[in-house]
Amino acid sequence: MARYPTITEIAQKLGISHSTVSRALNDHPRISSETKQRVQDLAQQLGYQVNSSAHAFNKGESKTIGVIVPDLSIHFFAKVVRGIQTVLDQHGYCTLLFDTSEKMESEANAVSKCIAHRVDGVLAAISMETTSFEHFLKLSKHEVPLVFYDRVANFIPVPKVISNDYQAAFDATMHLINSGCTQIAHITASINLNNSNNRLYGYLDALKSAGMEIDEELIHYYHLQPDSIDTFIENLLTSHPHLDGIFVFNDYAANYTVNVLQKLGKRVPNDVSVMGFSDEPVATHMTPRLSTMKQAGDKMGHLAAQKILAIIQKQEPMEDEKIVINPELILRESTR
Known part of the structure; x- marks a missing residue:
């Protein structure tokens, strides 16, 4: 099991309160320079890192987006994920990635795990097996924004980024x-x-x-x-x-x-x-x-990530919308 140094551990070693350590690490003006230095020196020595998840949860967010992929062995989907991660990284978000291996049961489990991990939003492409969509409807009960990409459920009124x-x-x-x-x-x-x-x-x-x-x-x-x-x-x-x-x-x-x-x-x-x-x-x-x-897999990923962030940040409403990308005809030797 992984072990990470905590604020409590630093406080115990220095014989000061948890709140004093927290304020010192956040450069609070009411904490003396001497105390700040002692705290920061020990934090560096122990390898302490701020728990960004805890900070985000305190604000009512996880800074995490669930990404559900039908088959990561398909290069197109790998490019979509790369495009998604590029945009999310720029905005300080992490990805919780699920490969469903074209199984509806795995897809439903992925949605449940996204809810359990309190993700801020979900980007999804449906599996080839998927014939029922109740698991996606659960997201709306928790007010979790959903954006489909490539393979979509047309009747669910959420944004969809698709190829033409x-x-x-x-x-x-x-x-x-x-x-x-x-x-x-x-x-x-x-x-x-x-x-x-x-x-x-x-x-x-x-x-x-x-x-x-x-x-x-x-x-x-x-x-x-x-x-x-x-x-x-x-x-x-x-x-x-x-x-x-x-x-x-x-x-x-x-x-x-x-x-x-x-x-x-x-x-x-x-x-x-x-x-x-x-x-x-x-x-x-x-x-x-x-x-x-x-x-254009990368472009699809970029657009899907930008859309989910705009919804999370309340810059745009979550409504039924299709963002369409036009594929390009590439001629090689298999056709006359």
Whole structure:
């Protein structure tokens, strides 16, 4: 167990009161210079540090923000956290970080721990499993500000910082169409996720705008089960031999898709173009390098942190609001 020197310990060693030590450490004018020096010398010798948490709690705040992340192994979310911490550090706040590993139960436990630790606010992206949101509603009972980022619960009336997933998916699909693809599949994540659904809608509307037929057999929810992509593509190449384009929910699944296609004897992009989403490091480390929609993770983190601080400091109300960031089309060798 960690042991930290306390004001009480300094007071006992010097034979003075707790309040005198506290005032001496805070350079109170009523404490003599001699006493201040004695206190400060012993504090330095013992390695005493001010308990910032205690000071904050005395003011009715913790100076801590809970940050709930679905999967920190995804580089995009790591960039979001980095952006959050950059802003919070500048304002003297700490982060209480939770990786839910895409589990709703872990997400609910994270919210409970945020409440138990009396955080000043919560920044959250929902897990792929999340179908119920009562745990987030508990925050409002304790008047804890909540801001969602990337993956959001649309019906909860709080600020949300999101990518323009619909438009990005529309643009990605239109690029495949404009480059000559005539039969385009879409591999998406989960029907529970707003960004998954928005990317699906963007894909569908791009097909419609180009006068192309909607075929439900060309759409696959992979639910974080890569093996299902193998089966989907194998069956698709049999039922749709003219398949020549695939738009994929994220770059990790896109990399897996390229590997499956190559294993089945298909050349990327000569036979089938593949478009990803997010611009993860894997996009430039795979062969061929992946065309994708680049998300601004750092910017999303900055904006989410700035919004929660503005609410905590009562500079802005906590109201239903969407702050939208536009992804950027990045073209590489996986598309024609």
